[in-house]
Amino acid sequence: MDATSLSSDGYDADFLGVAVPFPSPAARTPIRELPYTHFSVNLDPVRGLASATGVNIDGDQLVDVGRGNDWHLDSRIPEQEQTGEAVYARNDLDRGHLVRRRDPVWGDGATASQANYDTFAFTNAAPQAAGFNQSKELWLGLEDHVLEYARTNRNRISVFTAPVLGDDDPVYRGVGIPQLFWKIAAWATTVDGAVELRAAGFVLDQRPQLDDVDLEEARARANADGAPPPLGPFRTFQVPIVDIADLTRLDLRVLSDADALAPADTAAPDAGLHERWVELLNTVAVRL
Numbered sequence: 001m002d003a004t005s006l007s008s009d010g011y012d013a014d015f016l017g018v019a020v021p022f023p024s025p026a027a028r029t030p031i032r033e034l035p036y037t038h039f040s041v042n043l044d045p046v047r048g049l050a051s052a053t054g055v056n057i058d059g060d061q062l063v064d065v066g067r068g069n070d071w072h073l074d075s076r077i078p079e080q081e082q083t084g085e086a087v088y089a090r091n092d093l094d095r096g097h098l099v100r101r102r103d104p105v106w107g108d109g110a111t112a113s114q115a116n117y118d119t120f121a122f123t124n125a126a127p128q129a130a131g132f133n134q135s136k137e138l139w140l141g142l143e144d145h146v147l148e149y150a151r152t153n154r155n156r157i158s159v160f161t162a163p164v165l166g167d168d169d170p171v172y173r174g175v176g177i178p179q180l181f182w183k184i185a186a187w188a189t190t191v192d193g194a195v196e197l198r199a200a201g202f203v204l205d206q207r208p209q210l211d212d213v214d215l216e217e218a219r220a221r222a223n224a225d226g227a228p229p230p231l232g233p234f235r236t237f238q239v240p241i242v243d244i245a246d247l248t249r250l251d252l253r254v255l256s257d258a259d260a261l262a263p264a265d266t267a268a269p270d271a272g273l274h275e276r277w278v279e280l281l282n283t284v285a286v287r288l
Contacts, residue, residue, distance in 0.1 A: 008035045008036050008037055008114075008118070009035060009037075010034075010035025010036060010038075010039065010040035011035070011038075011039055011040035011054040011055065011056060011158070012038075012056050015056040015156060015158055016153070016156055016157075016158060016186065016187065016188040016197070017153075017154075017188050017195050018188050018195050018196070018197045019254070020158055020186050020197060020254060020255070021251075021254055022040060022042070022052065022054050022160075023042075023052040023054070023160055023184075023248075023250040023251065023252055023255075024042075024052075024250065024251050025042075025051065025249060025250060025251070026245075026249050026250060026251045027249060029044070029051070029249075030044070030045055030046065031043060031044060031045070031051060032045055032077050032081065032123075034074060034076065034077070034121075034123055036099075036104070036115070036118035036119075036121065036124075037104055037111060037114045037115035037118050038055060038056050038057075038103075038104035038106065038107075038111075038115050039053060039054060039055035039056070039099045039103070039104045039115075039118070039119075039124075040053065040054050041053045041098075041099075041121075041123045041124055042162075043077070043081065043082070043123050044165060045077070045078075045081040047083075047165050047175075047176060048080075048081055048082055048083040048175060049083055049126050049162075049163055049165060049175075049176075049178065050098055050123060050124065050126065050162045050163070051162055051165060051248070051250070052160060052162045052248075052250060053098045053099050053124065053160065053161050053162055054158060054159070054160045055099045055100075055103045055104050055158065055159050055160075055161075056104070056156070056158050057103045057104070057106070057143065057147060057156065057157050057158070057159060058106045058107075058154075058155065058156055059147050059150075059151070059155035059156065059157075060154065060155045060156075061106035061107055062102065062105060062106045063105055063106055063107070063109065063112035065105050065112050065113055065116040066116075067101065067116075068116065068117070068120065069120070070117060070120045071085065071095060071120045071121075071122060071125070072120060072121060072122065073121070073122055074121050074122070074123050077123075082122050082123055083122060083125070083126075083127070083175050084122050085122075086173060087127055087172070087173050087175050088127065091227070091228045092129070092130040092131070092228065093127045093128065093129070093130060093172075093177075093228050094127070094128045094129070094130045095122075095125040095127075096125060096126050096127065096128030096181075097119060097124060097125060098124050098125065098126060098161045098162060098163075099119055099124050099159075099161065100119070100140065100143060101116060101119045101120075103119075103143060103159065104116075104118070104119065105119075126162075126163045126178055126181070127172075127175065127177050127178070127228075128181075128206065128231075129206050129231035129232040129234070134281070135204075135233065135234035135235055135236050135281075136204075136234045138236050138280060138281070138282065138283065139181075139183075139202070139204045139234065139236050141283065142183060142185065142202055142236075142283070142286070143157070143159055143185065145283040145286060146159075146185040146187060146200065146286075146288065149187070149288050150187035150188075150189075152189070152190075153187055153188045153189060153190070156187070156188075157185055157186060157187045158185075158186045158187075159183065159184070159185050159186070160183065160184045160186075160255075161181065161182065161183045161184075162181070162182060162248070163178030163180065163181050163182075164178060164179070164180035164181065164182060164203075164247045164248055165178065165248075166178070166179060166180065170229035172228050172229055177228065177229055177231070178206075179205070179206055179207040179231070180203055180204065180205055180206070180207070180247065181203070181204040181206070182201065182202065182203050182204075182244045182247065182248065183201070183202045183203075183204070184199055184200070184201045184202070184241060184244065184252070184255055185199065185200050185202075186198070186199040186255060186258065187199075196258070197254070197255075197257075197258040198258050198260050198288070199241060199255045199256075199258040199259055199260065200238060200259070200260045200261065200286065200287070200288055201238065201239050201240065201241040201243070201244050201255075201259065201261070202236060202237065202238055202239065202280075203236070203237045203239050203243075203244070203247075203277065204234060204235070204236050204237075205234070205235045205236075205237065206231045206232050206233075206234055207231070207232075235279060236279070236280045237277040237278060237279050237280060238261055238277070238278045238280055238285070238286060238287060239261070239276065239277045239278070240256070240259060240261055240276055241255050241256040241259045241261075242256045242259075243276060243277070260287055260288050261278070261287055262287075
């Protein structure tokens with residue numbers, strides 16, 4: 001099966017009944033715009049990783065499809081612009097799906113199967129620390145939580161996810177390993193007969209949490225003996241979407257204007273970044 005053998009219209013900005021533009025670079029930055037089935041990827045060809053992904057999820061049409069494991073390069077762009085199998089081989093780094101495998105798998109059988117296959121493109125992956133702890137499971141379950149909340153609006157949400165491509169990411173096998181990941185879920189609600197957009201932003205932090213971890217030493221060790229840099233433990237935060245815009249340099253104005261995390265829910269605007277973030281230990285703490 002080829003990644004573009006069926007219709008690949010990609011992310012639909014009007015899916016929710018109110019316009020939600022795909023996050024775009026605020027500055028002139030080279031990207032590869034790659035449409036897939038029910039989702040799109042903006043790939044940074046220099047880093048070889050996505051700077052943004054966006055998926056439309058129709059909860060009423062989700063289909064169960066066998067997972068498979070058909071990781072593949074996207075033939076539409078040069079191989080050297082993609083982070084492929086070499087980074088994940090013989091180590092404890094996961095090929096972390098950005099668009100979750102099951103999220104775009106909806107519609108008729110052929111479309112759902114194509115969407116499932118498309119999520120295994122390496123352009124939709126980023127290196128993540130292996131192993132599942134409570135925080136990572138929470139991160140993976142956020143779409144389900146928001147989708148349940150949005151059932152009054154045709155059971156639809158749109159979700160944007162990507163790594164934060166930081167300048168200080170530790171380099172391993174020639175690839176910068178992201179230390180932070182971001183996610184924004186968007187849905188529509190009806191207020192006084194008018195459709196309004198709502199959104200919530202989240203950050204997963206897989207940086208070392210111990211003060212005595214020397215990142216420069218970790219980089220040197222990774223280059224010397226082939227070991228991946230130390231990452232984790234995972235921590236999940238609900239954050240102001242404006243902070244995600246600052247971290248990523250993406251234009252997120254439409255989403256930040258619809259942010260469910262009200263200013264009163266966070267510290268003062270001039271507080272340190274993490275002081276404005278709400279750490280999540282379970283979905284009960286999520287504010288929608």
